[in-house]
Structure formats: C-alpha cells, structure tokens
Amino acid sequence: MPPQKNTPLLISQRLQELQKRLRLIPSHYFGNSFYLFDEEALADAVALFEKNLKGVTPFYAMKANDRDEILRYLAQAGWSFDAASAAEVEKLIALGVSGDRIILANPFKDRRTLETMVEHRVAMTTADSPEELVKLQQVYQAVAPEDQPLVLIRISLPAEGVQTDLGVKFGCPPLQALQLLKNCLKLGLKPGGISFHVGTQSWNLGNYERCLEASVWVLKEFKRETGVDLRLIDIGGGFPWGSADGSGSLAVEPLLGQIGQLTDAAQAEGYTLQAQPGRVICAGAFTLVSTVIGKTHRNQRVWYYLSDGVYGAYNGILYDHQPYLFLPLDQSLESQSEWSDAVVCGPTCDGVDIMSQGTPLPDNLELGDSLFTPDIGAYSMVAASQFNGFSRAQIVPVSSLPELDRLSPTLAQAV
Ligand SMILES: Cc1ncc(COP(=O)(O)O)c(C=O)c1O
Structure with a gap:
C-alpha cells in the first residue's frame, strides 16, 4: 500500500x-x-493553578522536574513540596526549604528516607498499609510529638481515562483507610487526614469527585467512631497537560476550573485541602x-x-x-x-x-x-x-x- x-x-x-x-x-x-x-511559562502555570484551585495549599511534586530554577521559583512563591526520597528532601533543604514545607508522599520509605525525615522534621507523610505504620512507629517513638509528621492515609479507587493508574501500586480502599487511621492512634502516631492520587493525565473530573467524596466519608466515619475530627484532604496530582494541537493552558483550564469547584465545596464544608501538582506546573x-x-x-x-x-x-x-x-x-x-x-x-x-x-x-x-x-x-x-x-x-x-x-x-x- x-x-x-x-x-x-x-x-x-x-x-x-x-x-x-x-x-x-x-x-x-x-x-x-x-x-x-521558558521561565514565563512556569510562572503562568503557577498562576493558572492558584487561580483555579483557590485556598488549596500546593505541594509541588518535584519528581516531575527537580531543576533548581523551578524549585527556587516555587519556594520563593511560597509553595510547599512533595518529595519521594531522602535525596529529594536534602535537595530542598539545601535550597533553604525547611521540613515544615515538605510532605514525604511516598507510601513506602527506606531507612535513609525515614532518618532524613526525622532529621529535618518533615511535616507530613503518607501511608497505605499497616506495615508502613509500624515502620513509622518504630522510627518515631523516640521523637517528641511536636516533631512527628502528620500521617495521611492514601486511598485509591478505580480510575477512569488516566495515562498511568497509580492505584495499581498505591492506595487502599476507604474502609481500610478508616482502620489505618485508627491504627495511627493505637501506635501513637499523629493521624492527619486522607490523601489520594487519581492517576496521571486525568482529564476525567469524576476521578477527583469520587476520591474527594470517599475521603470525606472516611473522615466523617473516623470522627463518629473515635471522636477525633480530622479535616485535611490531599488531592494529589494528576492534573493534565498537553493536547493534540498544543494549545497549552487553554486546553486544561476548563477542567482545573471544575476541580476548583469541587475543592471550593469541600472547603465550604470545613475541610482543609492541599494538592501535589507535578506535570501541570512544569510540562x-x-x-x-x-x-x-x-x-x-x-x-x-x-x-x-x-x-x-x-x-x-x-x-x-x-x-x-x-x-x-x-x-x-x-x-x-x-x-x-x-x-x-x-x-x-x-x-x-x-x-x-x-x-x-x-x-x-x-x-x-x-x-x-x-x-x-x-x-x-x-x-x-x-x-x-x-x-x-x-x-x-x-x-x-x-x-x-x-x-x-x-x-x-x-x-x-x-x-
Ligand atoms: C505521590 C505523588 N504525588 C504527586 C505526583 C505528581 O503527579 P502529576 O505529575 O500527575 O501531577 C505523583 C506522580 O507520580 C505522585 O506519585
């Protein structure tokens, strides 16, 4: 032919x-x-995110692109950071970002990462298994409560239309998340709330909608059963970028606006929201x-x-x-x-x-x-x-x- x-x-x-x-x-x-x-395009992406997800604290996922220029710009703009390893935490510290602006959002941490978290008083972390909570307890039992991280339990639900489904490797069902929050209390850890990542390049609003609803359900149940009122929800990353004609922010802004309506509604109900955008900021x-x-x-x-x-x-x-x-x-x-x-x-x-x-x-x-x-x-x-x-x-x-x-x-x- x-x-x-x-x-x-x-x-x-x-x-x-x-x-x-x-x-x-x-x-x-x-x-x-x-x-x-293009430094100006980076600034535009930051502005786009902040405009559409008002009140949502951004933790830039540095795994997407860890160039010093990007990290410095975001640090200067007051952003916090999502790190995956000891080396990423150390890179942030070297740039003057303190541990209280870092979430170690890797649900499985090696020993060096755990030690680095303790050393730099990393503010938050995520987990999705009973075994990881025991690891955290062993490391943090000798650490003063004020220097311990908030533990966010990562849930996952079936994702639709994403490029990479992170739920195949991470996250637990909402019911297990409830149990894991209770485990935190038993182990003397500080339960912080719920996190999720809907999967990469999620053009599907429903993924965010379902995960947010499930997060609220877990937190309400946790309060009903234990009396502890947690309000923090981390909506992760997954914000898409890149269209067939390369129209940039024009393609993504409508979806970001819709996600913003979901986060506005959750904030109006008294929840504190944060996110871990990677791709949408640097792509x-x-x-x-x-x-x-x-x-x-x-x-x-x-x-x-x-x-x-x-x-x-x-x-x-x-x-x-x-x-x-x-x-x-x-x-x-x-x-x-x-x-x-x-x-x-x-x-x-x-x-x-x-x-x-x-x-x-x-x-x-x-x-x-x-x-x-x-x-x-x-x-x-x-x-x-x-x-x-x-x-x-x-x-x-x-x-x-x-x-x-x-x-x-x-x-x-x-x-
Ligand atoms: C825990 C976590 N947070 C945030 C991100 C960033 O996701 P994205 O680049 O899709 O926004 C990733 C990417 O894999 C991740 O694993």
Missing part, C-alpha cells in the same frame, strides 16, 4: 508563536538537542529541539533519526506513556513538501529507541534540519540517561537569549 499523504498539522496559535521564537535562537545551539526553558515550560542526524526510506515510509531518543529526553514514551508532538522548525518546509506519516527514532543502537511509528512530517526534511517538541518539561529530564554515550540535552533558559527578549521579571528576582 502506498504511504498515506497528509496535509500539515493544524497547530495552535501558541505553537505557531513558539515556532517563530525558536527560529530566533542563534545557530550554534542547534546540532545537538536542547530544551528551551509547558520546556520545549525540546532535536536535529535530524539520519534519514532513509524503509517499508514505503520516511525514517528520521533524531539527535535525541527514548533513552534521553523522550524517555517519557516508555516510562510516562506520553505521546509527543514532532514539529518542523522551518515553516517554509511545510508548504514546499508533501507530508506523510514518518517513523521517528532516536540515535542509539537499540531497536526500542523509536519514538513514533507514524507521525505526520514533511517528506523533505534533511540532515541538520530541526524538529521541536513542546510540552516536554515533565518526567523527561529527570529520567534521561546517557545510554550509548549520547549526552543529555542541555537546558537553555529563554532569559539567557536576549534575542527572545522575554525575561520574566518575577523569575529574575527569584533566581
């Missing part, structure tokens, strides 16, 4: 502007891959630019070999199950060429290093031409390797490029 011919992709106004700006970047940056880091602030280093025709398809692949910046294809956009940087190519579904792959010798078996691209890209991938700031650089000796993509802040002339004043003060 002959390859299917396509017309150029319809991309949003946002991506057209991004494409124009990328073409202003001096030529010596091109050849290898680099991320363009849109980074664009990867990679270069065509090889080209051939195989099985009636054009194959483009890029300077970055699934072992590098595109690892989210494997780990995060994230589809990415591949767009030509040079707009003139679009009109001069036929478009077809091309195979796009990375530079290593491994057969798994294929990003897409068919993505619409002009047929006339040549060696040295560049492609860009927007919205790649989350779960990309944190997991990239140097497999086969290929360096990780460097990071180029917009503020370092006077050509782009878009230094965010807020960030300039923070960094």
Whole structure:
C-alpha cells in the first residue's frame, strides 16, 4: 500500500508563536538537542493553578522536574513540596526549604528516607498499609510529638481515562483507610487526614469527585467512631497537560476550573485541602529541539533519526506513556513538501529507541534540519540517561537569549 499523504498539522496559535521564537535562537545551539526553558511559562502555570484551585495549599511534586530554577521559583512563591526520597528532601533543604514545607508522599520509605525525615522534621507523610505504620512507629517513638509528621492515609479507587493508574501500586480502599487511621492512634502516631492520587493525565473530573467524596466519608466515619475530627484532604496530582494541537493552558483550564469547584465545596464544608501538582506546573515550560542526524526510506515510509531518543529526553514514551508532538522548525518546509506519516527514532543502537511509528512530517526534511517538541518539561529530564554515550540535552533558559527578549521579571528576582 502506498504511504498515506497528509496535509500539515493544524497547530495552535501558541505553537505557531513558539515556532517563530525558536527560529530566533542563534545557530550554534542547534546540532545537538536542547530544551528551551521558558521561565514565563512556569510562572503562568503557577498562576493558572492558584487561580483555579483557590485556598488549596500546593505541594509541588518535584519528581516531575527537580531543576533548581523551578524549585527556587516555587519556594520563593511560597509553595510547599512533595518529595519521594531522602535525596529529594536534602535537595530542598539545601535550597533553604525547611521540613515544615515538605510532605514525604511516598507510601513506602527506606531507612535513609525515614532518618532524613526525622532529621529535618518533615511535616507530613503518607501511608497505605499497616506495615508502613509500624515502620513509622518504630522510627518515631523516640521523637517528641511536636516533631512527628502528620500521617495521611492514601486511598485509591478505580480510575477512569488516566495515562498511568497509580492505584495499581498505591492506595487502599476507604474502609481500610478508616482502620489505618485508627491504627495511627493505637501506635501513637499523629493521624492527619486522607490523601489520594487519581492517576496521571486525568482529564476525567469524576476521578477527583469520587476520591474527594470517599475521603470525606472516611473522615466523617473516623470522627463518629473515635471522636477525633480530622479535616485535611490531599488531592494529589494528576492534573493534565498537553493536547493534540498544543494549545497549552487553554486546553486544561476548563477542567482545573471544575476541580476548583469541587475543592471550593469541600472547603465550604470545613475541610482543609492541599494538592501535589507535578506535570501541570512544569510540562509547558520546556520545549525540546532535536536535529535530524539520519534519514532513509524503509517499508514505503520516511525514517528520521533524531539527535535525541527514548533513552534521553523522550524517555517519557516508555516510562510516562506520553505521546509527543514532532514539529518542523522551518515553516517554509511545510508548504514546499508533501507530508506523510514518518517513523521517528532516536540515535542509539537499540531497536526500542523509536519514538513514533507514524507521525505526520514533511517528506523533505534533511540532515541538520530541526524538529521541536513542546510540552516536554515533565518526567523527561529527570529520567534521561546517557545510554550509548549520547549526552543529555542541555537546558537553555529563554532569559539567557536576549534575542527572545522575554525575561520574566518575577523569575529574575527569584533566581
Ligand atoms: C505521590 C505523588 N504525588 C504527586 C505526583 C505528581 O503527579 P502529576 O505529575 O500527575 O501531577 C505523583 C506522580 O507520580 C505522585 O506519585
């Protein structure tokens, strides 16, 4: 069958502007891959979250992207943080964030992490099993109550339409959560409330709705049975980012607004809400630019070999199950060429290093031409390797490029 011919992709106004700006970047940056880091986009994402989830205390999930620039900016903005390990806690401490602004939201903690939590008086943690509560009790029995963390019990419910269902590994049913809160009391731990994570890239409002309702049910039952009135609910992460046309915040804002209505209602009932957003904060602030280093025709398809692949910046294809956009940087190519579904792959010798078996691209890209991938700031650089000796993509802040002339004043003060 002959390859299917396509017309150029319809991309949003946002991506057209991004494409124009990328073409202003001096030529010596091109050849290898680099991320363009747009500080203003980070500030915009923070503002978007705060505007829609009013009164919800944000704990940024640094696992999504732990670049110092991001952590410093958020720390300056008064945000708290979700850390998963001793090393993440230590990184925050080194940046001047104290333990009272940290939740260790990994339901299973190794010894070094537990010791680091004690040392830095980490304020909160999560658990979803009786065994982990016993571990916490053993570590904290010698610690003064005021230096002990609040323990949030993590629930999970079946998730609909998420990219990665975290409930397969974490969270317990609401009824067991009730029991675990009671266990906290018996063990002399400080029960704090309920947490959940609906799963990543949740475009489905119902996931938040059901988990919030279940959290309220557990807390009410706990009060009825023990007389202890807990009010804290942590709604986790899962806020999505990234649409087929790359329209950024325009795509996500309606859903954030609806989640905000749910959190408003819970707050009006007297609950204290917090969240652990990761992706929604950092994804849109980074664009990867990679270069065509090889080209051939195989099985009636054009194959483009890029300077970055699934072992590098595109690892989210494997780990995060994230589809990415591949767009030509040079707009003139679009009109001069036929478009077809091309195979796009990375530079290593491994057969798994294929990003897409068919993505619409002009047929006339040549060696040295560049492609860009927007919205790649989350779960990309944190997991990239140097497999086969290929360096990780460097990071180029917009503020370092006077050509782009878009230094965010807020960030300039923070960094
Ligand atoms: C405990 C916890 N909190 C928050 C997050 C951030 O989630 P997201 O990036 O989907 O907002 C994750 C991601 O895996 C997580 O495991």
